[in-house]
Amino acid sequence: MAIELLTPFTKVELEQEPKDTNRRQVGILGGNFNPVHQAHLVIADQVRQQLGLDEVLLLPEYLPPHVDKKETIDEKHRVKMLSLAISDNPDLHLDRTELDRKGVSYTYDTMKALTTANPDVDYYFIIGADMVDYLPKWHRIDELLQLVQFVGVQRPKYKVGTSYPIIWVDVPLMDISSSMIRRAIKEGKKPHYLLPQPVLDYIEKEGLYR
Template sequence: MKKVGILGGTFDPPHYGHLLIANEVLSTLHLDEIWFMPNQEPPHKKKSESIKNEDRLRMLELAISGNASFRVETIELDRQGPSYTVDTMKMINAQYSDHQFFFIIGADMIEYLPKWHKIDELINLVQFVGVERPEYNSRTEYPVLYVDVPAIDVSSSMIRDRVKSRQTVRYLLPDSVIQYIEEKHLYGS
């Protein structure tokens, strides 16, 4: 049985924090792959209005290139409306019945688990894997495996703000993603 971690998010833009989390979970849990799953409409937050899905997808492809254990899964981008994890996991489990899935979430989302759409059904569809994030409480009553990940306090919103204000983002995200942002004039660059 193939063991696959799923890291969902807006990836607006993808950064080294995402890659570090994915790599640490892959290694610690001895997974076969990590699937990066950009969402269409996250129910809990608003994605940037100015960035097209094609741009988020391309930046993600650039960010993970060179790692054969990483791939992009577009199931949530391919459908309209809110990206509820329970619906996604039903579809993925039906399509890949010979896989075991681990859904990777940060402490901010662990804290939010009681509010997830159909959480009681969802916990029977996938194993949650939690990673620490500064300033969040990561303890919950829900079944979550914890993986220690070196702390890196970077976020996509911080990167967007830095790009917009012409501050450096070097060493916060891959050079290929920085180049793409500059070429496409994303985030006010």
């Protein structure tokens, strides 16, 4: 029995204008990806399909402003796991902008660099409902809103609602987190099906999160 993952929008809080076919439409899903898991991939793929984007870039942070540095493993492992996770999807790509820049990964700095380097691209920055409440605290949020269109996706246990201009996209709810996976591995459990098998194989091979 086939399962249809594509679902209609929960709501759209912006009037959508016809897209300029001369401009590329690119989604961005940022995160620590420590490790990348199935919810990350479903969100990226579903947003791309539902909004008709040309591609989605997965953007690993170098030093997240809100995450304890001690909990973030070396970037080489996070990059490798991301590469393994998206190797079979030609519409998802890795972007190293924040890793190459180093320092604290502020979204404004990243999007300023990307929009300056790619003036013919419209960017859609994807965030989970759990991050929406924090938008007023984001670094230079008012200027950031001039650079990107935010796209919000539902997350279990979080209510959605904000005065910021956000396109809400409905995706299958998956209550999976990287911390859940790290905890399971530390306890000697195997989180099968919560992340791609090649990623789990790499974690076991490298002895990560133990």
